[in-house]
Amino acid sequence: MQQVIIKVDADIELTQLERADAKAIFETIDSQRDYLGKWLPFVVFTRELSDSECFVESVVNAPADHFELVFAIRKGGEFIGLIGYKDTDKLNQKTEIGYWLSKDHQKQGIVSRSVERLCAYAL
Numbered sequence: 001m002q003q004v005i006i007k008v009d010a011d012i013e014l015t016q017l018e019r020a021d022a023k024a025i026f027e028t029i030d031s032q033r034d035y036l037g038k039w040l041p042f043v044v045f046t047r048e049l050s051d052s053e054c055f056v057e058s059v060v061n062a063p064a065d066h067f068e069l070v071f072a073i074r075k076g077g078e079f080i081g082l083i084g085y086k087d088t089d090k091l092n093q094k095t096e097i098g099y100w101l102s103k104d105h106q107k108q109g110i111v112s113r114s115v116e117r118l119c120a121y122a123l
Contacts, residue, residue: 004016004071004121006071006117006121007117008117009113011076012110012114013074014071014072014073015074016069017070019053019056019060021072021079022055023052024079025052025056026052028080029046029052030046059084068086068088069084070082070083070084071084071118073110073111080101081100081101081105082098082099082100083097083098083115084097085098085122086098095122
């Protein structure tokens with residue numbers, strides 16, 4: 001399967017999650033535990049790189065009937081967060097979008113624009 005890349009704007013792109021993203025995910029969580037931990041319950045359980053590797057593996061290797069697209073949010077090629085579909089119900093044609101964004105990239109409209117693009121992609 002070809003990797004999905006969604007261009008949000010000149011600086012932001014969403015790249016389908018891959019194994020190589022685990023290190024950046026862990027480093028971001030590890031360096032922002034207090035900030036991200038306020039909203040994300042999994043932060044407390046993400047103690048080692050292997051925890052992020054297991055998460056990525058669960059996404060990448062999900063069985064076809066449970067597979068959901070998850071993307072790394074990149075600004076200028078740098079990892080800054082995650083966004084993706086969750087709890088998709090294909091029969092009823094509905095899904096949710098979950099996301100988190102690095103502290104330094106908040107309040108720039110990145111998630112709003114990314115959600116807009118994911119909604120367009122879903123349709």
